[in-house]
Amino acid sequence: MEAKKNIETCYSPKLFNLFDKTEKLIVISDIFRATSSICAAFDNGAKEIVAISDKDECLEYKEKGYLIAGERQGKILDYADLGNSPNDFSKDVVKDKNLVLNTTNGTKTIKLAATDNNNVVIGAFVNLKALTQYIIKKDMAVLILCSGWKNHYSLEDSLFAGALANKIIINTTGKFYTECDATKAAMDIWEIAKNNPKKYIQKAAHNFRLKNLNLDNVIDYCMSTNITNVIPVLKNNTTLINQKDI
Amino acid sequence: MEAKKNIETCYSPKLFNLFDKTEKLIVISDIFRATSSICAAFDNGAKEIVAISDKDECLEYKEKGYLIAGERQGKILDYADLGNSPNDFSKDVVKDKNLVLNTTNGTKTIKLAATDNNNVVIGAFVNLKALTQYIIKKDMAVLILCSGWKNHYSLEDSLFAGALANKIIINTTGKFYTECDATKAAMDIWEIAKNNPKKYIQKAAHNFRLKNLNLDNVIDYCMSTNITNVIPVLKNNTTLINQKDI
Numbered sequence: 001m002e003a004k005k006n007i008e009t010c011y012s013p014k015l016f017n018l019f020d021k022t023e024k025l026i027v028i029s030d031i032f033r034a035t036s037s038i039c040a041a042f043d044n045g046a047k048e049i050v051a052i053s054d055k056d057e058c059l060e061y062k063e064k065g066y067l068i069a070g071e072r073q074g075k076i077l078d079y080a081d082l083g084n085s086p087n088d089f090s091k092d093v094v095k096d097k098n099l100v101l102n103t104t105n106g107t108k109t110i111k112l113a114a115t116d117n118n119n120v121v122i123g124a125f126v127n128l129k130a131l132t133q134y135i136i137k138k139d140m141a142v143l144i145l146c147s148g149w150k151n152h153y154s155l156e157d158s159l160f161a162g163a164l165a166n167k168i169i170i171n172t173t174g175k176f177y178t179e180c181d182a183t184k185a186a187m188d189i190w191e192i193a194k195n196n197p198k199k200y201i202q203k204a205a206h207n208f209r210l211k212n213l214n215l216d217n218v219i220d221y222c223m224s225t226n227i228t229n230v231i232p233v234l235k236n237n238t239t240l241i242n243q244k245d246i
Numbered sequence: 247m248e249a250k251k252n253i254e255t256c257y258s259p260k261l262f263n264l265f266d267k268t269e270k271l272i273v274i275s276d277i278f279r280a281t282s283s284i285c286a287a288f289d290n291g292a293k294e295i296v297a298i299s300d301k302d303e304c305l306e307y308k309e310k311g312y313l314i315a316g317e318r319q320g321k322i323l324d325y326a327d328l329g330n331s332p333n334d335f336s337k338d339v340v341k342d343k344n345l346v347l348n349t350t351n352g353t354k355t356i357k358l359a360a361t362d363n364n365n366v367v368i369g370a371f372v373n374l375k376a377l378t379q380y381i382i383k384k385d386m387a388v389l390i391l392c393s394g395w396k397n398h399y400s401l402e403d404s405l406f407a408g409a410l411a412n413k414i415i416i417n418t419t420g421k422f423y424t425e426c427d428a429t430k431a432a433m434d435i436w437e438i439a440k441n442n443p444k445k446y447i448q449k450a451a452h453n454f455r456l457k458n459l460n461l462d463n464v465i466d467y468c469m470s471t472n473i474t475n476v477i478p479v480l481k482n483n484t485t486l487i488n489q490k491d492i
Contacts, residue, residue, distance in 0.1 A: 011399055014260060015260055018260075018396070018398055151261065152261070153257055153261075158431065179454075181395075181399055181400050181401040184449055185399070185431065192438070208425075
């Protein structure tokens with residue numbers, strides 16, 4: 001009998017080194033906003049996205065024709081072409097373009113996972129259904145890495161972890177399970193939130209941060225489920241591409 | 247108007263340095279079993295408890311007449327007098343005694359908090375009501391530090407954080423609140439669990455670990471609420487005493 005696959009959740013990048021990554025699919029969750037925005041970008045025809053934190057490296061890529069999507073704590077970087085909201089990545093801006101993503105938390109999280117030929121995929125509510133199907137087909141153990149806020153636990157990223165674990169487990173019969181307390185807690189809060197995730201997430205600290213930055217118009221998109229089939233995966237430890245383009 | 251006091255929760259000792267500790271009361275949660283056992287010890291008349299991880303230092307205290315309560319991953323240390331289960335700390339063993347506590351996770355967590363004259367108090371379901379009253383009277387911001395399992399998130403420690411935050415907030419009118427996502431999630435799982443916490447916690451990974459060690463007879467005590475009024479607090483960065491003995 002084939003071994004059942006465990007689903008684990010890491011609530012903070014700072015805890016990531018506690019987890020064994022061998023033969024696991026790492027799903028990155030940064031709902032407000034990096035992973036939602038990455039899905040939007042590929043949905044609108046972006047070719048590739050490179051996660052870079054260093055300014056000089058960003059500028060090198062800019063010289064090569066990459067568009068720079070860059071923010072720190074909600075403010076667009078002076079050398080960036082666009083911000084980090086899903087609506088910045090519209091079709092007229094990103095179609096057939098290569099992009100650099102440089103954000104407060106998401107970029108660091110992607111870079112953290114992007115080593116040792118790890119299997120890395122981008123998760124968000126907007127691609128939840130397609131991602132669930134992709135993971136079930138992959139048939140690997142899953143480690144969901146929540147980006148959080150400056151290494152702190154965040155409600156929206158763990159809520160997504162709970163939603164994803166729930167979908168994977170209920171759509172397979174005994175093939176996946178979890179023995180991870182963090183996943184169990186995340187699934188419990190998803191159980192509370194699932195009938196109205198947009199309402200549930202109003203209490204998240206990041207919701208208030210986005211409101212203060214007048215960026216709360218992105219919440220509706222980021223909390224919408226199943227509006228794109230893109231599966232952004234990491235290639236060569238460096239570059240995100242849509243899995244369909246492989 | 248007096249400022250409202252925030253309640254924060256730290257899910258792992260490894261995240262503790264992210265939090266500002268100024269003018270906060272730090273509550274340590276290690277439900278299975280250290281903080282439950284500490285409450286049991288004081289309830290049965292122990293005079294003081296010192297948290298020590300180092301073997302040589304433990305032996306020095308043993309020479310001075312301290313009883314050593316010591317375990318690693320559920321096995322009693324060869325130089326220890328007793329283990330780390332609440333029933334090890336019975337009245338005939340601990341009354342009027344000084345103790346050393348040397349455990350896998352709890353001791354490290356206590357030592358982590360026990361610096362800079364931090365205000366540290368021991369929390370468990372068994373002293374939940376008395377602790378809630380103590381905290382409300384103290385009228386300080388609260389930081390609940392979950393001991394977890396080898397720096398991983400644990401369900402029972404965060405469930406206690408949710409229970410405590412819930413009790414503090416509902417027993418005061420607007421004096422306490424939380425803007426911490428980790429506390430909000432903990433309160434949500436407490437909402438699910440509160441009618442039958444013993445049943446809820448059956449799914450916790452540590453429950454299975456205790457069963458494998460034949461230590462699951464402690465779960466009933468550790469998940470019982472309000473069976474003692476002791477408030478173990480830290481004195482001089484080193485020594486736990488019952489607050490009533492100050």
